Amino acid sequence: MRVPLIAGNWKMHKTEAEAIALVRVLLQRVRFYSGVEVLICPPFTSLSQLHKLLVSSPILLGAQNISDLPSGAFTGEISGRMAAEFCSHVILGHSERRAYYGEDDALINRKVKAAREWGLLPILCVGESLSERDAGQASAVISRQLRGALEGVWISDPAEMVIAYEPVWAIGTDRSASPEDISEMIASVIRPGLAGQWGVEFAGGIRVLYGGSVNPGNAAGYFNQPEIDGALVGGASLSAEKFLAIIERTQ
Numbered sequence: 001m002r003v004p005l006i007a008g009n010w011k012m013h014k015t016e017a018e019a020i021a022l023v024r025v026l027l028q029r030v031r032f033y034s035g036v037e038v039l040i041c042p043p044f045t046s047l048s049q050l051h052k053l054l055v056s057s058p059i060l061l062g063a064q065n066i067s068d069l070p071s072g073a074f075t076g077e078i079s080g081r082m083a084a085e086f087c088s089h090v091i092l093g094h095s096e097r098r099a100y101y102g103e104d105d106a107l108i109n110r111k112v113k114a115a116r117e118w119g120l121l122p123i124l125c126v127g128e129s130l131s132e133r134d135a136g137q138a139s140a141v142i143s144r145q146l147r148g149a150l151e152g153v154w155i156s157d158p159a160e161m162v163i164a165y166e167p168v169w170a171i172g173t174d175r176s177a178s179p180e181d182i183s184e185m186i187a188s189v190i191r192p193g194l195a196g197q198w199g200v201e202f203a204g205g206i207r208v209l210y211g212g213s214v215n216p217g218n219a220a221g222y223f224n225q226p227e228i229d230g231a232l233v234g235g236a237s238l239s240a241e242k243f244l245a246i247i248e249r250t251q
């Protein structure tokens with residue numbers, strides 16, 4: 001039984017004061033929903049304060065990135081150990097990290113291992129670009145990203161790993177992918193890829209989210225698909241009303 005997960009990726013938005021204000025609104029309402037996990041991933045600068053606010057609440061806290069390295073002279077980096085002081089989850093392999101910061105599958109693999117070492121639950125993002133999709137390479141790209149990021153990664157429970165399928169052309173563009181297409185890609189490429197790594201039974205227990213322009217209007221269409229176990233929400237997670245409405249669509 002895979003519990004749906006709704007994760008908010010705030011990206012480079014919200015000061016600490018803005019983050020606290022948004023979380024206070026979420027806290028008033030989130031306890032009315034059941035059978036769903038709710039996670040927010042704010043910028044690093046708000047993690048310490050939000051951790052204090054959320055520590056005995058149903059809202060989970062995640063980081064948007066970590067270094068692959070444990071410590072040292074790496075200006076601007078945050079280690080898995082530091083993130084694990086405040087967070088239970090970490091987003092890794094996001095297409096923006098791949099495209100703007102040159103993260104390749106080998107680096108993402110080291111980051112996944114670093115996350116596991118510190119007990120952080122990785123939300124591993126995979127997804128093809130528009131040109132890759134148009135060239136008929138979507139399945140091959142996703143399989144390669146999964147294999148590369150998960151090579152040598154060991155988990156003892158399927159709940160310790162989450163995959164987010166985010167077609168790059170659907171992120172922040174208002175051009176969401178159809179629920180049927182997403183479901184098909186999960187069933188025919190992502191779950192078989194996970195099964196190759198950990199076996200069919202384990203793969204069946206790993207949650208696979210959809211991400212890319214999810215909003216209150218289209219969320220139910222995704223959540224009605226048995227293969228889709230929730231969403232990684234960018235833009236719409238910056239508004240308490242929209243994010244709560246998306247969570248509500250799982251009920």
Ligand code: PGA
Pocket residue numbers: 009166170171172173211212213214232233234235236
């Ligand atoms: P979006 O972002 O919902 O704004 O498309 C999703 C993501 O990048 O995780």
